[in-house]
Structures are given as structure tokens and as C-alpha cells.
Amino acid sequence: MSERVTRRLKISGRVQGVFFRESMRQEATRLGIAGWVCNRTDGTVEAVVQGDAAAVDAIVRWARRGPVDAHVAGVEISEATGDFSGFAKRSTF
Numbered sequence: 001m002s003e004r005v006t007r008r009l010k011i012s013g014r015v016q017g018v019f020f021r022e023s024m025r026q027e028a029t030r031l032g033i034a035g036w037v038c039n040r041t042d043g044t045v046e047a048v049v050q051g052d053a054a055a056v057d058a059i060v061r062w063a064r065r066g067p068v069d070a071h072v073a074g075v076e077i078s079e080a081t082g083d084f085s086g087f088a089k090r091s092t093f
Contacts (some may be wrong), residue, residue, distance in 0.1 A: 013073030038090035
């Protein structure tokens with residue numbers, strides 16, 4: 001069994017208004033990832049993702065490209081903590 005990891009992602013570029021949060025929620029659910037995603041007032045998208053290491057690596061790879069209409073300029077990754085069940089799409093933060 002793989003180790004469970006938790007990461008915070010800050011995604012920049014054209015990532016709001018392009019279905020990013022809902023697309024990430026769908027991908028996270030498909031991968032068995034728990035956590036949340038939200039728009040930030042600075043135009044970025046922030047997410048906390050938690051799951052086995054391989055699944056977290058997969059959602060990070062997905063975040064680097066995003067949905068079809070997104071243009072991801074960068075993804076900052078940092079350690080995070082928490083205990084999550086399910087994946088939530090949150091309002092602007």
C-alpha cells in the first residue's frame with residue numbers, strides 16, 4: 001500500500017472561468033483523491049489534494065495542463081496537512 005500524502009497546489013495562468021474547479025473535482029474523484037479546490041481573489045486556483053502518492057502525482061500532472069480552455073502558467077507545490085474525505089469545490093477564497 002502506498003503512503004498517503006497531502007499537498008497544497010497554487011495554480012496560475014488563465015485558470016478561472018474555464019471550468020477548472022469542476023474539472024479538477026471530477027479528476028480527483030476519478031483518482032480517489034480527497035481535499036478541495038477554490039478560486040482565489042488574485043486570479044489563481046488553490047487546491048489541497050490528499051491520497052496515495054501515485055494518485056497525488058497524477059493530479060499534479062493534470063493540474064499542470066488543466067481542462068481544455070485553461071492555460072496553466074505554473075503550479076507551486078507545498079506540503080499540507082489535514083484529514084479529508086471526498087473532494088469539494090469551494091467558493092472564492
